[in-house]
Amino acid sequence: MPELYELTGREVSEKIRSRELTVKEYISSILERIRKVEEKVHAFVTVLEEDALKRAEEIDRKADCGHGLGRLCGVAVAVKDNICTKGVRTTCSSRMLKDFVPPYNATVIERLLREDAVIIGKTNMDEFAMGSTTETSYFGATRNPWNPTLVPGGSSGGSAAAVAAGEATLALGSDTGGSIRCPASYCNVVGLKPTYGLVSRYGLIAYANSLEQIGPITIDTYDCALLLSVIAGHDPKDSTSVKTPRRDYVDFLEGGVEGFKIGVPSEFFGEGVDARVKECVWRAIHTLESLGATYEEVSLPSLEYALPAYYIIAMSEASSNLARYDGLRYGYRVEEDSWDWPTVYSKSRRVGFGAEVRRRIILGTYALSAGYYDQYYLKALKIRTLIRRDFEKAFEKFNLLAGPTMPVPPFRIGEKIQNPLELYMCDILTVPANLTGGPAVTVPCGFVDGLPVGLQLMGRPFREDLLLRAAKAYGDRAGFEGLRPKL
Amino acid sequence: MSVQGVIIGLEVHVQLTSLKTKLFCGCSSDYRGKEPNTLVCPVCLGLPGALPVLNRKALEYAVMAALALNCKVSKRMFFFRKNYFYPDMPKNFQISQYDRAGGVPLAVNGYLTIEDQNRVKKIRISRIHLEEDPGRLVHLGPIDQSPYTLVDYNRAGIALLEVVTEPDFNSPKEARLFLQKLRSILEHLGVFDGSLEGAMRCDANISLEGGTRVEIKNITSFKEVERALNFEILRQRDLLEKGISVKRETRHWDEARRITVSLRTKEEEQDYRYFPEPDLVPIVLSEEFIKDVKRRMPELPEARMRRFMLSYGLPRYDAEVLVSSKDLADFFEECVKIYNKPKKISNWMMSDLLRCLYENNLELKESKITPQSLVEMIQLIEEGTISVKIAKKILPTMILTGRSPREIVESEGLTKITSRKLLSELIATVFRENPKAVRDALTNEKAVHFLVGQLMKKTKGKADPALANEMIKEMLEAVRRKEGSSKASTPSQ
Numbered sequence: 001m002p003e004l005y006e007l008t009g010r011e012v013s014e015k016i017r018s019r020e021l022t023v024k025e026y027i028s029s030i031l032e033r034i035r036k037v038e039e040k041v042h043a044f045v046t047v048l049e050e051d052a053l054k055r056a057e058e059i060d061r062k063a064d065c066g067h068g069l070g071r072l073c074g075v076a077v078a079v080k081d082n083i084c085t086k087g088v089r090t091t092c093s094s095r096m097l098k099d100f101v102p103p104y105n106a107t108v109i110e111r112l113l114r115e116d117a118v119i120i121g122k123t124n125m126d127e128f129a130m131g132s133t134t135e136t137s138y139f140g141a142t143r144n145p146w147n148p149t150l151v152p153g154g155s156s157g158g159s160a161a162a163v164a165a166g167e168a169t170l171a172l173g174s175d176t177g178g179s180i181r182c183p184a185s186y187c188n189v190v191g192l193k194p195t196y197g198l199v200s201r202y203g204l205i206a207y208a209n210s211l212e213q214i215g216p217i218t219i220d221t222y223d224c225a226l227l228l229s230v231i232a233g234h235d236p237k238d239s240t241s242v243k244t245p246r247r248d249y250v251d252f253l254e255g256g257v258e259g260f261k262i263g264v265p266s267e268f269f270g271e272g273v274d275a276r277v278k279e280c281v282w283r284a285i286h287t288l289e290s291l292g293a294t295y296e297e298v299s300l301p302s303l304e305y306a307l308p309a310y311y312i313i314a315m316s317e318a319s320s321n322l323a324r325y326d327g328l329r330y331g332y333r334v335e336e337d338s339w340d341w342p343t344v345y346s347k348s349r350r351v352g353f354g355a356e357v358r359r360r361i362i363l364g365t366y367a368l369s370a371g372y373y374d375q376y377y378l379k380a381l382k383i384r385t386l387i388r389r390d391f392e393k394a395f396e397k398f399n400l401l402a403g404p405t406m407p408v409p410p411f412r413i414g415e416k417i418q419n420p421l422e423l424y425m426c427d428i429l430t431v432p433a434n435l436t437g438g439p440a441v442t443v444p445c446g447f448v449d450g451l452p453v454g455l456q457l458m459g460r461p462f463r464e465d466l467l468l469r470a471a472k473a474y475g476d477r478a479g480f481e482g483l484r485p486k487l
Numbered sequence: 488m489s490v491q492g493v494i495i496g497l498e499v500h501v502q503l504t505s506l507k508t509k510l511f512c513g514c515s516s517d518y519r520g521k522e523p524n525t526l527v528c529p530v531c532l533g534l535p536g537a538l539p540v541l542n543r544k545a546l547e548y549a550v551m552a553a554l555a556l557n558c559k560v561s562k563r564m565f566f567f568r569k570n571y572f573y574p575d576m577p578k579n580f581q582i583s584q585y586d587r588a589g590g591v592p593l594a595v596n597g598y599l600t601i602e603d604q605n606r607v608k609k610i611r612i613s614r615i616h617l618e619e620d621p622g623r624l625v626h627l628g629p630i631d632q633s634p635y636t637l638v639d640y641n642r643a644g645i646a647l648l649e650v651v652t653e654p655d656f657n658s659p660k661e662a663r664l665f666l667q668k669l670r671s672i673l674e675h676l677g678v679f680d681g682s683l684e685g686a687m688r689c690d691a692n693i694s695l696e697g698g699t700r701v702e703i704k705n706i707t708s709f710k711e712v713e714r715a716l717n718f719e720i721l722r723q724r725d726l727l728e729k730g731i732s733v734k735r736e737t738r739h740w741d742e743a744r745r746i747t748v749s750l751r752t753k754e755e756e757q758d759y760r761y762f763p764e765p766d767l768v769p770i771v772l773s774e775e776f777i778k779d780v781k782r783r784m785p786e787l788p789e790a791r792m793r794r795f796m797l798s799y800g801l802p803r804y805d806a807e808v809l810v811s812s813k814d815l816a817d818f819f820e821e822c823v824k825i826y827n828k829p830k831k832i833s834n835w836m837m838s839d840l841l842r843c844l845y846e847n848n849l850e851l852k853e854s855k856i857t858p859q860s861l862v863e864m865i866q867l868i869e870e871g872t873i874s875v876k877i878a879k880k881i882l883p884t885m886i887l888t889g890r891s892p893r894e895i896v897e898s899e900g901l902t903k904i905t906s907r908k909l910l911s912e913l914i915a916t917v918f919r920e921n922p923k924a925v926r927d928a929l930t931n932e933k934a935v936h937f938l939v940g941q942l943m944k945k946t947k948g949k950a951d952p953a954l955a956n957e958m959i960k961e962m963l964e965a966v967r968r969k970e971g972s973s974k975a976s977t978p979s980q
Contacts, residue, residue: 084536205535210765323579368760
């Protein structure tokens with residue numbers, strides 16, 4: 001018998017709907033688990049103990065009265081702390097927003113609440129989602145539940161660690177250049193970056209608007225499909241959200257990969273990718289083959305420029321997005337007698353932002369400056385178009401592309417943080433999907449030296465159904481999904 | 488009328504005041520006179536995570552304006568971010584449009600013609616942008632002396648149309664005429680109300696004798712534009728005469744002190760780091776959309792002017808003055824509807840009504856006069872109840888109080904004196920009091936006018952002038968006859 005906190009989202013909602021379990025019992029178990037392991041993991045910026053218990057009672061009452069329950073009834077969801085929650089501080093793990101309480105809910109939060117989910121807490125992240133390790137948080141690093149001396153990946157490290165550690169059943173992350181897939185891979189959970197425009201960004205505190213999406217981080221593929229079904233769909237408040245019919249992704253999970261054509265980009269197995277990771281991922285591709293798929297190696301030469309293009313676009317957008325944090329209306333403001341606003345602005349920003357955020361703002365400002373715009377930003381946009389074309393061409397031939405999610409297994413906290421370039425290199429396999437806008441999922445595909453490795457599958461825009469179907473087929477056969485660390 | 492060697496270009500910001508909501512959110516755009524910072528939401532306050540959504544109606548209005556200004560409307564366009572730090576901007580960038588770096592503005596290559604002393608001049612419009620208004624900064628006294636700044640974000644996010652002209656003006660007056668015409672066109676389109684404070688603002692670029700270009704900001708109306716530019720011409724000319732070169736800089740028009748003050752020099756000029764707004768998708772305008780807007784476009788001032796000439800038989804000058812403001816033209820047509828004497832109405836409006844409004848520093852809309860009362864006044868003259876002089880006298884009261892002319896005339900006893908009996912008594916008194924003038928008048932026509940004047944003075948202008956003139960002449964004739972007969976009789980004595 002698993003502990004209550006170890007149940008999947010599907011199991012929790014089913015047991016609650018059948019009244020086999022009360023929300024209060026289950027939420028209490030989750031809270032107990034948080035009390036026990038949070039000190040080791042540090043997945044949360046804010047745990048909503050009281051709110052969650054209150055809401056649990058509400059949903060229990062609703063169930064007792066025989067009212068219909070939502071799809072996520074009672075399920076504890078951890079939310080990355082860059083997604084706005086009304087009345088609950090939303091910090092982006094930054095000193096700048098450490099006391100910022102949004103007066104409104106992000107659209108995804110409204111959708112979770114409508115389906116009777118319980119928000120259990122706000123999870124730790126790299127400051128303003130800028131990082132791949134969750135070390136740049138103002139509130140201190142999150143640790144990998146599989147080995148607390150290692151990084152959990154980032155920037156949604158808190159969300160992935162919370163799910164792996166049983167501190168939450170489902171989680172939301174955001175993915176600008178791999179921020180969902182990287183920590184999901186490092187924590188042996190499933191993480192999906194949806195197609196750009198599938199999930200509303202309204203209420204997601206922007207890092208790089210043209211690249212990022214909110215997406216699910218879950219213990220298995222079924223939960224991933226379930227959570228995606230709840231948060232996806234057009235939102236009139238987000239002009240970039242696409243008008244697609246709402247779908248239930250759970251319906252597409254079965255069916256297997258018989259006849260699927262999988263492309264394996266040779267660039268995803270280049271130098272810099274750990275040999276043991278390569279081996280793991282190849283084993284996974286062969287498993288898919290054994291399930292009836294065929295694969296072929298393919299070359300996507302434009303990928304060579306993906307990383308610089310990604311960083312130029314992301315930093316440029318960030319430099320503008322983060323300009324609003326000046327301390328005048330909200331956020332951190334230095335104590336200063338001066339009424340001279342340029343002085344107060346720059347001092348507040350110097351203190352309110354951490355080093356990595358300042359670095360990216362400065363680089364982005366530079367890239368957008370007069371005389372450099374054409375060489376950097378415009379060129380990056382052109383590369384983006386080339387990469388998109390390369391992928392479109394590949395998808396004419398293949399249903400999916402497969403490769404590793406991360407080039408190396410999780411590393412020690414502090415190991416790479418002093419070397420930004422080396423850290424940026426870790427994103428090399430995840431940024432292409434952000435540049436093309438297409439969906440990408442990471443599923444657990446084994447371990448090297450006891451540390452999780454993720455298989456990344458990429459698909460055509462808005463074909464999350466195919467992606468999840470392949471992930472489910474693989475996950476069921478391989479058996480790495482649902483494995484939890486001992487804590 | 489051009490001023491030697493002066494070159495001026497304008498950047499006009501016009502609020503689309505007919506919109507109910509802001510450009511990118513659902514907040515009310517009716518911000519004037521409201522408690523500061525009450526018409527705001529996460530979007531127009533630029534709170535973290537909030538996203539803009541374009542107001543469709545704003546796009547429609549902007550396209551309509553662009554078509555009326557003879558512009559080429561872009562079929563596909565983007566919004567850009569203009570990045571700079573300033574406390575009136577909640578996001579520290581403004582969502583605007585841009586014509587470089589791959590940007591496409593709403594519309595390009597238009598023009599307006601202005602007419603000054605029968606000379607027609609074409610002013611080229613290089614582009615029109617749609618953008619959001621920043622918040623309002625409130626200072627205590629002049630901007631460079633205020634101890635603090637208050638910020639009101641109620642205005643932040645209001646839809647603005649930016650109209651950029653080529654440097655085609657050669658005098659401050661031309662700039663004013665352009666703004667007046669622009670205002671009339673936008674008012675005729677029903678997208679704009681120029682009587683609202685701050686609804687039309689402009690920046691001007693001005694250079695003298697091919698010299699350095701100076702930008703003047705914060706010009707808040709077309710009345711101010713002429714003042715600001717005239718001041719700047721004097722300032723620059725003065726510098727040149729003293730042999731000091733004009734600096735390339737941005738100056739602020741201080742309306743209260745009627746001077747320009749330096750804001751920043753070229754070296755401090757901003758790099759706005761324009762780039763496409765990632766939160767908004769490109770706008771694609773179909774041929775049908777543009778056609779539809781064109782079809783629904785109301786009558787424009789030029790067409791209305793031609794109609795005034797044709798249907799009402801007005802001279803071109805009258806028609807032009809009347810359509811220079813939509814309110815004026817509407818007022819005129821209302822009057823004609825009740826009293827079909829277009830030229831008479833036009834005469835009264837163009838001369839006395841406009842002068843009277845100007846003297847009281849009022850817009851027609853702000854005054855209390857109605858078409859009904861103006862017509863009534865003209866009818867009182869026609870039926871002989873009051874003189875033109877009395878009419879001119881009561882016009883200010885009509886404008887300021889809205890009282891009907893008949894009521895004013897009656898309560899103040901201003902009706903014309905037409906009684907022959909009363910007039911003859913009054914004239915007799917005048918004659919008695921001015922014996923020398925009476926004697927002169929017998930031989931000198933000028934002295935007759937003097938006597939008429941004296942009578943008018945006595946009656947406070949109420950004597951019917953034609954009748955008075957006629958009777959004075961009659962009575963003078965009587966005097967002459969009388970004197971003639973007495974002279975003739977003397978020798979016989």
